[in-house]
Amino acid sequence: MNRFAELLDRLVLTPSRNGKLTLLTDYFRSVEDPDRGLALAAITGDLTIAAVKPAMLRMLVMERMDPVLFGYSYDYVGDLAETVSLVWPQSPADIANHEPTLAEVVAKLQAASRSDGPKVLARLLDSASISARFAIIKLVTGGLRIGVSARLAKQALADLGKVDIAEIEELWHGLTPPYAELFAWLEGKAEKPKKTALALFRPVMLSNPIGDGDLEKLDPADYAAEWKWDGIRVQAVSEGGIRRLYSRTGDDVSGAFPDLAEAMDFSAALDGELLVGDPRQATGTFSDLQQRLNRKSVTPKIQQQYPAFMRCYDVLQIGAEDLRPLSFRERRSRLEAFVQSLDPSRFDLSPLVEFTDWQALEELRRKPLHPVIEGVMLKRWDSPYLTGRPKGPWFKWKRDPHTVDAVLMYAQRGHGKRSSFYSDYTFGVWSGPEGSEELVPVGKAYFGFTDEELRQIDKYVRDNTIERFGPVRSVRADRRQGLVLEVAFEGLNRSTRHKSGVAMRFPRISRLRWDKPAAEADRIETLQALLDR
Amino acid sequence: MRASDLLHPRPEGLYCPPGDFFIDPVRPVDRALITHGHSDHARSGHRSVLATQQTLDIMGLRYGEGFAGTTQAAALGEAIALNGVTVTFHPAGHVLGSAQIEVVHQGSCIVASGDYKRQRDATCEPFEPVKCDVFITEATFGLPVFRHPPDTEEIARLLKSTAQFPERAHLVGAYALGKAQRVMRLLRDAGYDKPIYIHGALAKLSDYYQHQGIDLGTLEPATVESGGKDDFAGAIVVGPPSAFADRWARRFPDPISCFASGWMRIRQRAKQGGVELPLIISDHADWDELTATIRETGAEEIWVTHGREEALVRWCELEGITARPLHLVGYEDEGD
Numbered sequence: 031m032n033r034f035a036e037l038l039d040r041l042v043l044t045p046s047r048n049g050k051l052t053l054l055t056d057y058f059r060s061v062e063d064p065d066r067g068l069a070l071a072a073i074t075g076d077l078t079i080a081a082v083k084p085a086m087l088r089m090l091v092m093e094r095m096d097p098v099l100f101g102y103s104y105d106y107v108g109d110l111a112e113t114v115s116l117v118w119p120q121s122p123a124d125i126a127n128h129e130p131t132l133a134e135v136v137a138k139l140q141a142a143s144r145s146d147g148p149k150v151l152a153r154l155l156d157s158a159s160i161s162a163r164f165a166i167i168k169l170v171t172g173g174l175r176i177g178v179s180a181r182l183a184k185q186a187l188a189d190l191g192k193v194d195i196a197e198i199e200e201l202w203h204g205l206t207p208p209y210a211e212l213f214a215w216l217e218g219k220a221e222k223p224k225k226t227a228l229a230l231f232r233p234v235m236l237s238n239p240i241g242d243g244d245l246e247k248l249d250p251a252d253y254a255a256e257w258k259w260d261g262i263r264v265q266a267v268s269e270g271g272i273r274r275l276y277s278r279t280g281d282d283v284s285g286a287f288p289d290l291a292e293a294m295d296f297s298a299a300l301d302g303e304l305l306v307g308d309p310r311q312a313t314g315t316f317s318d319l320q321q322r323l324n325r326k327s328v329t330p331k332i333q334q335q336y337p338a339f340m341r342c343y344d345v346l347q348i349g350a351e352d353l354r355p356l357s358f359r360e361r362r363s364r365l366e367a368f369v370q371s372l373d374p375s376r377f378d379l380s381p382l383v384e385f386t387d388w389q390a391l392e393e394l395r396r397k398p399l400h401p402v403i404e405g406v407m408l409k410r411w412d413s414p415y416l417t418g419r420p421k422g423p424w425f426k427w428k429r430d431p432h433t434v435d436a437v438l439m440y441a442q443r444g445h446g447k448r449s450s451f452y453s454d455y456t457f458g459v460w461s462g463p464e465g466s467e468e469l470v471p472v473g474k475a476y477f478g479f480t481d482e483e484l485r486q487i488d489k490y491v492r493d494n495t496i497e498r499f500g501p502v503r504s505v506r507a508d509r510r511q512g513l514v515l516e517v518a519f520e521g522l523n524r525s526t527r528h529k530s531g532v533a534m535r536f537p538r539i540s541r542l543r544w545d546k547p548a549a550e551a552d553r554i555e556t557l558q559a560l561l562d563r
Numbered sequence: 564m565r566a567s568d569l570l571h572p573r574p575e576g577l578y579c580p581p582g583d584f585f586i587d588p589v590r591p592v593d594r595a596l597i598t599h600g601h602s603d604h605a606r607s608g609h610r611s612v613l614a615t616q617q618t619l620d621i622m623g624l625r626y627g628e629g630f631a632g633t634t635q636a637a638a639l640g641e642a643i644a645l646n647g648v649t650v651t652f653h654p655a656g657h658v659l660g661s662a663q664i665e666v667v668h669q670g671s672c673i674v675a676s677g678d679y680k681r682q683r684d685a686t687c688e689p690f691e692p693v694k695c696d697v698f699i700t701e702a703t704f705g706l707p708v709f710r711h712p713p714d715t716e717e718i719a720r721l722l723k724s725t726a727q728f729p730e731r732a733h734l735v736g737a738y739a740l741g742k743a744q745r746v747m748r749l750l751r752d753a754g755y756d757k758p759i760y761i762h763g764a765l766a767k768l769s770d771y772y773q774h775q776g777i778d779l780g781t782l783e784p785a786t787v788e789s790g791g792k793d794d795f796a797g798a799i800v801v802g803p804p805s806a807f808a809d810r811w812a813r814r815f816p817d818p819i820s821c822f823a824s825g826w827m828r829i830r831q832r833a834k835q836g837g838v839e840l841p842l843i844i845s846d847h848a849d850w851d852e853l854t855a856t857i858r859e860t861g862a863e864e865i866w867v868t869h870g871r872e873e874a875l876v877r878w879c880e881l882e883g884i885t886a887r888p889l890h891l892v893g894y895e896d897e898g899d
Binding site for chain 2: 049056102446449501
């Protein structure tokens with residue numbers, strides 16, 4: 031248990047992706063079965079343990095210590111799980127010679143009935159060290175919140191076995207904790223597990239952005255063009271009565287889209303864009319789609335207000351036939367025929383865009399016929415469906431980003447190579463009536479600048495600090511003085527969480543406007559106008 | 564004599580009227596008794612100072628030789644008479660030279676413990692419980708959430724991390740007096756025998772520790788002249804915590820910031836400070852040590868100085884021990 035607890039403690043404080051991967055692979059390499067597989071399941075969210083409510087946890091600890099002292103402690107720490115893990119009274123007699131392993135903890139928690147759950151939990155907490163107690167509480171209260179996605183955990187597995195992550199993703203949904211056969215394969219001790227489960231994920235084909243000079247080398251006649259819709263990539267697989275919707279990275283998101291899953295009365299694997307609305311009438315914006323994202327389950331009201339549908343652009347399998355080796359041209363004609371048979375309120379076909387030369391397509395890209403279009407896709411007619419991001423067959427050619435001139439308000443120190451640099455910037459635009467304008471924060475960005483520019487901004491931050499809060503500095507920013515940053519972003523969402531009412535998608539610093547007076551930076555109305563479009 | 568007539572707070576610090584002296588005064592006074600060399604307890608400018616020889620040496624290193632009009636060294640365990648009041652210094656286990664001060668007058672005995680800890684520390688004399696009527700305790704970590712793990716476990720985590728990330732430098736933030744030397748000594752005791760790189764602010768004090776017979780092994784200045792950026796790959800660098808936010812830290816390759824402090828027990832504290840590897844190593848008593856020490860002194864009354872007084876006072880009430888906060892001002896709550 032202690033090794034798992036230590037892993038969680040380190041992951042939550044390690045900001046860099048590579049650092050996290052090193053910690054994960056080291057853990058998987060050094061810890062034996064079944065502990066490592068259970069840890070993996072806990073991280074990917076595939077471990078089922080009956081939840082204990084925070085109120086119950088509080089009651090357990092109150093039975094064991096003075097409520098006033100608990101109150102002081104909780105006020106100071108602010109997090110219930112952490113407070114309980116720290117203050118849990120422990121007599122030396124409790125500390126067993128044997129610390130429970132993760133497998134033992136999980137087994138006891140899973141075997142506990144509803145009524146004796148709290149007692150089982152209390153006994154486990156008695157026998158564990160402080161950080162193990164924290165990990166146990168995290169397991170039973172749900173949600174580790176350690177900043178590690180299922181995708182990252184799979185990447186660590188791929189690194190461990192020196193295999194492509196696509197191989198892991200393809201197998202994943204056919205495996206169950208504690209994944210002994212997966213680890214055995216990754217360590218070269220056994221054959222690759224067989225794919226026997228139904229409706230497995232198929233690793234997706236990804237595109238490359240069109241770079242400078244790319245188009246000149248390509249013949250327009252070799253490529254089909256489609257609109258690039260601003261939804262989320264989704265794979266609908268239905269096989270032998272099992273229906274699954276997968277995200278681009280192979281996470282099963284079916285639970286959030288029961289309306290769409292219900293319409294999957296076919297035997298096939300389709301690739302497309304998940305959107306909301308009714309495809310025959312109107313396609314909802316990304317903001318609308320967000321009402322449906324990141325939910326484990328969804329109410330009927332939301333389903334009715336924002337019905338989900340899939341705009342199909344590829345077909346990977348029909349019945350028993352794997353279509354991936356076929357050319358895009360052949361797959362496309364199979365898809366066109368297949369979509370005809372589907373519920374038109376839930377599935378439609380992503381239309382092709384007719385064009386003769388790149389110039390004509392450029393015109394179309396700049397003036398798309400629908401606000402939910404964020405560019406065009408180019409797909410080689412003769413290319414099979416390939417896993418990963420091969421250069422050449424698929425390109426994305428995005429609409430130019432939006433830009434806004436904003437004023438730097440706060441800067442935060444980075445981590446690792448950037449730990450002595452102020453490298454994360456919160457910026458704002460002007461709001462309020464003329465004469466009493468104030469800055470309202472609209473976003474945060476930490477890349478887009480060169481190393482040299484980073485050094486310049488860092489110096490500016492240090493020279494113009496007006497207040498410090500831990501690693502954050504508040505920078506002088508008023509009508510007369512401030513650093514203007516040109517910020518590029520992909521789109522805006524309405525946000526009730528931010529004071530400004532907007533949230534930027536994919537913001538980055540595109541230029542430093544040393545030349546521009548702070549008072550001439552943009553106003554919030556400029557951004558609001560983008561929202562209303 | 565009532566205990567509060569023997570010692571009571573004044574704006575300058577804790578004052579003893581019959582003996583006419585202050586303990587750890589925060590402003591210049593005629594006669595100061597000083598428990599240890601941390602700058603919030605040991606200030607310069609007093610007319611006369613009574614402290615252990617090591618504390619006097621440390622004050623001399625920090626403030627220069629003229630830090631006080633006159634100085635007198637107190638040997639541990641030696642009774643010294645001051646205007647009819649008997650004072651005795653006893654080891655406090657906080658940092659090198661640190662002492663509790665026992666004050667006895669007309670049958671009344673008060674122990675002012677300054678800062679103290681109970682965990683073993685190879686860089687200073689261990690704390691010695693002294694029976695007394697009134698025990699004055701600090702409460703820096705006076706909440707049941709503060710429970711320091713064994714320091715050897717923390718050092719083991721640091722060494723494990725250096726093996727996991729051999730291409731990066733580990734920057735360990737540690738206060739210049741006491742904590743830094745303890746961390747270095749713990750590394751040596753764990754078998755780490757490579758040079759330890761130190762920030763300039765640590766040089767004089769670490770040198771002094773070595774001269775006092777506390778072996779810290781080979782220490783080298785963490786300057787670029789002593790090597791290129793890559794030479795710090797896999798290195799352990801110790802410096803004051805403030806230095807790591809500074810441009811000074813840019814000389815190290817992709818550093819992992821570590822901080823050795825009792826505050827690192829709270830995850831949010833580590834997170835806010837941008838600390839990647841918190842090391843829970845403290846020179847102050849944790850909750851269990853505070854309550855165990857109060858019991859051991861047998862004191863009927865507890866006075867609580869700086870820190871989280873209310874929780875410790877509450878605990879004393881529950882135990883049937885009289886307790887009150889002293890509300891002394893000027894001591895850094897944050898120091899560890």
